Each structure stands twice: as structure tokens, then as C-alpha cells.
Amino acid sequence: MKEAFIKxxxxxxxxxxxxxxxxxxSLNEGLLVWYRMMFASxxxxxxxxxxxxxKLPPLKEILKISGIGLLLGLHWIFFYGSIKASNISIGVVCFxxxxxxxxxxxxxxxxxxVSFKEVLFSLLTLAGIILIFHFDTRYRLGIGLGIISSALAALFTITNKKIRGREDANTLLLFEMGGxxxxxxxxxxxxxxxxxxxxIFPDRSDFIYLLFLASFCTIGLYLLQxxxxxxISAFTVNLSYNLEPxxxxxxxxxxxxxxxxLNTSFYLGLGLILLSVLLQTYHVLHTNRSGAL
Known part of the structure; x- marks a missing residue:
């Protein structure tokens, strides 16, 4: 179990x-994601x-999975576009x-x-983003791209969840990356x-970074999960991923x-977002305990 938690x-x-x-x-966000998906595939x-x-699923399923993969690719383009237009912290916070x-x-x-508790927790996150957006005009483009990225990520998660039970995880990852x-x-x-x-070609350092991104941070990450x-239970894994930002x-x-x-408004906004994460964590833990009883 200790080894599983380390992983x-x-x-x-x-x-x-x-x-x-x-x-x-150094490549722009479009080329970055294109190479990432190509190398990962x-x-x-x-x-x-x-x-x-x-495994080769039916053509109809391949097209559906490929469409979901394209949605993931578009999310990544806006995510990296947000980072390039602002900085890493802004991109991650918007996510x-x-x-x-x-x-x-x-x-x-x-x-x-609609779950009103989920909406309430999410509104705290939105308030944090608004606080950063309103007081820090330098990063408005990055924040705008980051908001679109998070909307696409939500859509990807929902559609991916629908198809996950019909195909094995390896087939899903392969055809999402390829599609x-x-x-x-x-x-x-x-x-x-x-x-x-x-x-449109990566230089030597870009090539090394892209290989690392595709192998360790895409395929390796998936295999570890x-x-x-x-x-470990999916509940514990999902809860632990609150640490990612x-x-x-x-x-x-x-x-x-x-x-x-980063200025004071960023940290105040980040504080609201972390509060939202803590409240969601408490709510999930409380619900899980109640269900166990």
C-alpha cells in the first residue's frame, strides 16, 4: 500500500x-499539442x-473516441495558450x-x-478568478483562454465518462491520442x-521536452494511475488530485x-479557490462516511 501511495x-x-x-x-500552443499527441500515439x-x-473497436466507436480526443486536444491548446499569454500559475488557477x-x-x-452544493463550491472558485481578473489587467488574455480551456476540460470529462465503460482504458487512451x-x-x-x-519543427531542446511530455506526463502518468x-480507491485518488494545482x-x-x-489580488483569489477545494474535500469525506454508516 505504501508503494501505491508513492506512485x-x-x-x-x-x-x-x-x-x-x-x-x-518554444513552439506555439497548437504545434506543442499536435506533437504531444503524435508522439504519445x-x-x-x-x-x-x-x-x-x-484492440480495434467498431468504426462507430473509433469515431466517437476520436472526437473526444479532439476535444482533449482543443482543451490542451487553450490551456497552453493561457500559459503562454500569461504564466503557469494563471493557467493552472483558471483550470x-x-x-x-x-x-x-x-x-x-x-x-x-443540479447539485446546489457543487454550484456553491464552484462559485467560490469563480469569485477567486474574478478577483484575479479584475485587479490584474496584465493577464486578462491568459485568463480568458484559461476559462475556455476549463470549459472544454469539463466537456471532455463528461463525454469521456460516458464512453469509458464501453471500452478498455488502453483502447480509449490510444484512440483519443490518435484521433x-x-x-x-x-x-x-x-x-x-x-x-x-x-x-513548425522543434529544435533539440523542444524535441527532448516533447518526448518527456508525451512519454512520462501522458503515457507514464496514465499507466501510473x-x-x-x-x-487505492478512486475516491482517494480523485481527492488527492486536489493537490495538483x-x-x-x-x-x-x-x-x-x-x-x-504575482500581486496580492492573485493570492487572495487563490485563497478563495483553495477554500473551495477544502470545502469540496470536506463535503466528499462527510458524504462518504455517511454512506458507509
Whole structure:
């Protein structure tokens, strides 16, 4: 069990590291995500082929999974766009709004009643974002892109949850990465037309960072999560992932000295977001105990 918890926190750390690549990689956000999905697809299909675990679902399912993968790719583009337009801390904090959008979108798409407690907790997060947005005009573009990113992340989570029970996890990851890569391949020429770049090819350092991002922070992260879920409950894993934004912000402060860029309004807004996370954690723990009784 101790080994499982170590793996859990390594996976959270890997998830927290992903935001750093928005600053480390010089390619624009569109190319960054396109290469990430391409490398992840190639590496994972090779891994599954060696393990003789490749499965081909029906064409209809492949198209659905690929569409969800494209949604994930678009979320990543806006996420890294937010980081490049502002900084890592802003991008990660805006990602916390995913719960706010999920609280409204999930009942709408799945046709069930809205949880007022979830809405209340999410409104605290929204208040934190508004506080940062209102007082720190330097990062308004980054915050706007981050808000769109969190809405797309919520939509991805809801749609992915619907299809998860029909296919095994390996098949889902492979066709989401592959489908996202193919979908972005059609979109990218138009994207680059409106946002031109000097080169579409990564330099040596970008190539190394992209390989690390695709192998460790995409496939490795996923494989660790599967191993952890075999030993630890999904409830504990989801609860522990509340630490991810904190890890990202601390890493950004350590490696990019972002504490110097952030003012009082950011920390007040972050305080409201952390309060929301703590209240959600308490609510889930209380509900879980009540259910056990």
C-alpha cells in the first residue's frame, strides 16, 4: 500500500509538471499539442503492440473516441495558450474552473438535477478568478483562454465518462491520442494561417521536452494511475488530485520565479479557490462516511 501511495503522488507531480512545458517549449500552443499527441500515439501503439494488447473497436466507436480526443486536444491548446499569454500559475488557477462548468454542464447533458452544493463550491472558485481578473489587467488574455480551456476540460470529462465503460482504458487512451492528432492535423493549417510561426519543427531542446511530455506526463502518468487504482480507491485518488494545482504553482515559483510576477489580488483569489477545494474535500469525506454508516 505504501508503494501505491508513492506512485499516486508521483502521478500527481507528473500532472503538475505538464503546465511547465508551456514555458519550456518554444513552439506555439497548437504545434506543442499536435506533437504531444503524435508522439504519445506512436509511443503507446508501440507499447501495446509489444505487449500484444492492441484492440480495434467498431468504426462507430473509433469515431466517437476520436472526437473526444479532439476535444482533449482543443482543451490542451487553450490551456497552453493561457500559459503562454500569461504564466503557469494563471493557467493552472483558471483550470480550477473545470468544476464550475462541470456542475452546470453535467446535469444539462445527462438530464439530472443540479447539485446546489457543487454550484456553491464552484462559485467560490469563480469569485477567486474574478478577483484575479479584475485587479490584474496584465493577464486578462491568459485568463480568458484559461476559462475556455476549463470549459472544454469539463466537456471532455463528461463525454469521456460516458464512453469509458464501453471500452478498455488502453483502447480509449490510444484512440483519443490518435484521433486528437488526426483531428488537429486538419485544423492546424488554418490555425497557423492566422497565427503564423517562423518554423513548425522543434529544435533539440523542444524535441527532448516533447518526448518527456508525451512519454512520462501522458503515457507514464496514465499507466501510473491504472496501477494506483488497482490498490487505492478512486475516491482517494480523485481527492488527492486536489493537490495538483498547488504542485504546479510551487514548481512555477521554484523554476520560473513566478512569485515576483504575482500581486496580492492573485493570492487572495487563490485563497478563495483553495477554500473551495477544502470545502469540496470536506463535503466528499462527510458524504462518504455517511454512506458507509
Amino acid at each position: 499516486l503522488h508521483i502521478s500527481i507531480l507528473l500532472a503538475g509538471i505538464t503546465g511547465l512545458f508551456g514555458k519550456l517549449i 506512436l509511443l503507446f501503439i508501440s507499447f501495446l503492440a509489444l505487449q500484444k494488447r492492441l 480550477s474552473l473545470t468544476g464550475f462548468f462541470t456542475a452546470f454542464l453535467e446535469p444539462l447533458l445527462n438530464r439530472h438535477s 486528437g492528432f488526426i483531428g488537429l492535423s486538419f485544423i492546424l493549417p488554418f490555425y497557423l494561417y492566422y497565427f503564423p510561426v517562423h518554423t 491504472i496501477q494506483v487504482l488497482n490498490r 498547488l504542485y504546479s504553482i510551487l514548481l512555477a515559483m521554484l523554476f520560473f520565479h513566478e512569485a515576483q510576477e
